[in-house]
Amino acid sequence: MTIYAYSIPAILALIAKVVILYFSQRAEVQDDRTVIFRLALVLSIAMNVGEVAFLQKPFDSAVMYGALIYYAAHIPLMAFLVHLAISISVDNYRSRRFLPVYTFIYGYALALEILLLFTSRLIEGIEDFNGYTATRVPGPLFWLYELFMLISFAALLSLPIFGLSRRRGAVARTKCKLWLATVSPLAFLVVAVLVLLHFKIRWFNATVTAPLLIALFLAAVGYATHKRRIIELDFYIPWSRTRKGKIALYQLLAALAREIPKIESTEKLLSRFSKILGCPVFLVGRGLGFFSSTDLHGSAYRFPKPALNKIHRVTVADEIRDTEPEISALMKRHRVAAIVPFFPHSQSGAFWLLFGEPFGQRVYTPLDFRMIEGLFGKMAGMFLDKMIRAGRQNRRRSNANASEPAGSVALKQWQAAPDKPLEHYFAEVEAEIIENALKRCNGNQAQTARLLGLRPNTLHYKLKRYGLA
Known part of the structure; x- marks a missing residue:
């Protein structure tokens, strides 16, 4: 199979998404949102495979299979992204009141999948597009797919705006900003392609122009769903408040x-x-x-x-x-x-x-x-x-005995003889803290130093000083 220059964006996007998937599986946050994100990511990778097939010549059965893969992955991908948009935009996205919304979006996607895979009423076939790629031949019910895409992108744009308008935490608002910053150019491009193709204006095709934008958007969504603390985009605008x-x-x-x-x-x-x-x-x-x-x-x-x-x-x-x-x-x-x-x-x-x-x-x-x-x-x-x-x-510790920890004994001794220098009692408590940290780290001095926020040579000095080496 020959790889043409027009395939490069889809191939680069595919590689980027595989890397994102790798880091997603090893991220600090793992919950229901990260599972939905990985499902969306796998479907997007399948779309890239279909896009590469779209860009092959001459058109044969492989290209038709590529079209089926592309649209079969694209439809549920949009449903998962709407689900993620809801989870980013509202705090109680698991509430039952959102069940009708989830039922509608996933039910709509399922109906389109059935029409695509088992009938020709959604897509009748493929045809040449400006000599370098292929595009679908719409069936009589293709308008249902176009409507689904418009509803989905309207949700992807409006839900984060709604999230920004609510009184929410700073992190939640920052995630909405990051989502909007990356989904806006993608939404504009896809809607423009849909409108132009609907009126049979063939200036450009999403199979070449969209892959890298989708990869950028998914990278931002992955960052927002897998991190507890994320960067503030406004901080990098020099004149921002x-x-x-x-x-x-x-x-x-x-x-x-x-x-x-x-x-x-x-x-x-x-x-x-x-x-x-x-x-x-x-x-x-x-x-x-x-x-x-x-x-x-x-x-x-x-x-x-x-x-x-x-x-x-x-x-x-x-x-x-x-x-x-x-x-x-x-x-x-x-x-x-x-x-x-x-x-x-x-x-x-x-x-x-x-x-x-x-x-x-x-x-x-x-x-x-x-x-x-x-x-x-x-x-x-x-x-x-x-x-x-x-x-x-604190006079309540009147039952001190020799079995008490060093810090407790130090406090008792100070109560009895407060004339000794403060450093004497500070050292006893410090020795106990270092000893406990050393036990927690199984004697590993490097880990102990990191735990206590000390330099290794400082810890070594204190261990020798307190007879803990």
């Missing part, structure tokens, strides 16, 4: 990072952090209650401790809505948008930062999280110092 706001936020965070050593107390640090992010911030330690807060009446005070003990990584309520619905619902109930753990495996040195609900409106892109996560390592020392001082005031 979003870019100005993000740059101002990053400058404030960088300034705070430089000033942390000069800030006198945890309360002042949390107050500065709260003003920058525009949300209340709570600091809570294991067994010691709430240390500090910028919102004395916030419902986060009632957030249950057992639930905090299960959180070992940065957790955002909107990101775990499908994977951990109970924790997400609990966070929503207490108006907590995100939780950041510090040394969660330590018996006495664990504490958490809880951020109030407006947090998700300021911090939602990967770059946003990288900026604030850079602060957490610098904050850890001050928070641990706060925990030790809070332990002196």
